[in-house]
Amino acid sequence: xxxxxxxxxxxxxxxxxxxxxxxxxxxxxxxxxxxxxxxxxxxxxxxxxxxxxxxxxxxxxxxxxxxxxxxxxxxxxxxxxxxxxxxxxxxxxxxxxxxxxxxxxxxxxxxxxxxxxxxxxxxxxxxxxxxxxxxxxxxxxxxxxxxxxxxxxxxxxxxxxxxxxxxxxxxxxxxxxxxxxxxxxxxxxxxxxxxxxxxxxxxxxxxxxxxxxxxxxxxxxxxxxxxxxxxxxxxxxxxxxxxxxxxxxxxxxxxxxxxxxxxxxxxxxxxxxxxxxxxxxxxxxxxxxxxxxxxxxxxxxxxxxxxxxxxxxxxxxxxxxxxxxxxxxxxx
Numbered sequence: 001x002x003x004x005x006x007x008x009x010x011x012x013x014x015x016x017x018x019x020x021x022x023x024x025x026x027x028x029x030x031x032x033x034x035x036x037x038x039x040x041x042x043x044x045x046x047x048x049x050x051x052x053x054x055x056x057x058x059x060x061x062x063x064x065x066x067x068x069x070x071x072x073x074x075x076x077x078x079x080x081x082x083x084x085x086x087x088x089x090x091x092x093x094x095x096x097x098x099x100x101x102x103x104x105x106x107x108x109x110x111x112x113x114x115x116x117x118x119x120x121x122x123x124x125x126x127x128x129x130x131x132x133x134x135x136x137x138x139x140x141x142x143x144x145x146x147x148x149x150x151x152x153x154x155x156x157x158x159x160x161x162x163x164x165x166x167x168x169x170x171x172x173x174x175x176x177x178x179x180x181x182x183x184x185x186x187x188x189x190x191x192x193x194x195x196x197x198x199x200x201x202x203x204x205x206x207x208x209x210x211x212x213x214x215x216x217x218x219x220x221x222x223x224x225x226x227x228x229x230x231x232x233x234x235x236x237x238x239x240x241x242x243x244x245x246x247x248x249x250x251x252x253x254x255x256x257x258x259x260x261x262x263x264x265x266x267x268x269x270x271x272x273x274x275x276x277x278x279x280x281x282x283x284x285x286x287x288x289x290x291x292x293x294x295x296x297x298x299x300x301x302x303x304x305x306x307x308x309x310x311x312x313x314x315x316x317x318x319x320x321x322x323x324x325x326x327x328x329x330x331x332x
Contacts, residue, residue: 020327025313028263037254041196045188052182054156059176070161079157095143102136165189192238197231199295205254267302268317280315287326
């Protein structure tokens with residue numbers, strides 16, 4: 001049987017060579033070079049946080065739910081503080097005792113100073129009284145510092161909103177024991193911005209334009225291209241008075257953006273090979289992968305540029321069946 005496998009493989013290869021894949025082809029159409037590009041941008045929150053406690057403990061309450069609007073500084077959730085509050089009561093009692101001891105030391109020192117002026121006590125007695133007063137002051141300072149540290153821990157048992165925003169996720173429920181940093185709530189800021197990916201067209205537009213005609217000035221650009229799409233992100237502040245939710249897709253046009261010569265292909269004629277966008281041209285009855293720079297898409301066609309021309313024939317669909325150098329037969 002093992003001798004038959006090479007023969008079978010050779011038969012399959014010869015059959016494949018004898019019967020090339022039949023494909024439909026399409027030629028790229030010239031896109032108007034000076035037309036404004038139509039791009040899709042996505043709304044995103046200016047700030048997005050996964051909120052958790054700095055300390056470990058048992059969650060006693062979550063005071064908000066998904067969709068709630070919250071204000072900066074608002075208490076969102078709490079941890080159990082029974083043990084800390086018991087320790088605080090003990091510290092308060094110890095501080096009261098230390099304050100009483102300090103008052104007694106101060107009174108004793110005052111009396112000894114009066115007696116010293118009359119020669120009734122020695123210098124050693126006065127030194128001992130002064131030392132007792134200093135010890136009482138030190139003890140009280142240590143206890144007050146411990147109380148301050150305990151109060152800080154108690155504050156950290158409350159989860160506060162760092163900014164005005166909306167609760168977008170509730171990760172767990174009351175009664176859960178959490179480790180430090182465990183995400184309890186997801187929070188988005190109320191302020192939104194529009195992120196748009198720009199193609200490499202030799203420049204950057206001064207503004208983007210909505211379908212309504214409203215111009216949105218570009219505030220910032222990210223000095224890096226996306227590893228997958230090759231697009232550079234620009235950020236536009238989204239006015240609070242405009243409707244929109246984080247995640248919404250917004251169609252915009254570029255204004256005053258220089259462009260290379262662009263082409264249009266069906267979206268089905270574009271694919272990605274080893275992380276590179278492109279399509280398959282038919283050359284000498286073979287599928288030849290050709291790199292393309294993706295500029296924009298409307299869901300049916302895609303706007304591209306690259307080293308192509310209008311006489312090229314691209315495989316129009318079914319690219320999942322195609323590999324480089326595959327023998328093909330193009331339909332007329």
